Amino acid sequence: MSSSGERSEWLARLRGKREVRVRVKPRGKKAAILSYDEEGDRFTISVRAAPEAGRANAELEAYLGRLLDAEVRVTRGKKSPRKTLSVRARTPPLHH
Numbered sequence: 001m002s003s004s005g006e007r008s009e010w011l012a013r014l015r016g017k018r019e020v021r022v023r024v025k026p027r028g029k030k031a032a033i034l035s036y037d038e039e040g041d042r043f044t045i046s047v048r049a050a051p052e053a054g055r056a057n058a059e060l061e062a063y064l065g066r067l068l069d070a071e072v073r074v075t076r077g078k079k080s081p082r083k084t085l086s087v088r089a090r091t092p093p094l095h096h
Contacts, residue, residue: 010036010043015068019075020085026056031063042082054078061085 010033014020021042025034028046035044047063049055057074060083064072070087077083 014043014064014087018087020064020072020087022060022083022085024051024056024060024081024083026051026081031059051081057083 013036014033021040023042023044025044025046027050028048031045031047033043033045036042037044045060045063047056047059049059057078061072061074064070064085064087068087070089072088073086074083075086
């Protein structure tokens, strides 16, 4: 099990990226960052959804989007557990 210090470090590492490589574990107990492999520069993330009809990808995008307050999209590996995601900061609405 990871410590809260490790999770904070992983989150800080995620926040500095525009592209994130992940390995997804569908059908997990909850959406969570499980580990980080420094050599492969890849996060392992669990999601609750099954890998059917894009549900696991959608949950992954939403989970990381909330964590990072960003727009997150799977750009490679849509049908694979190994994925590359793009991360773009959300732009605040313009007020006139």
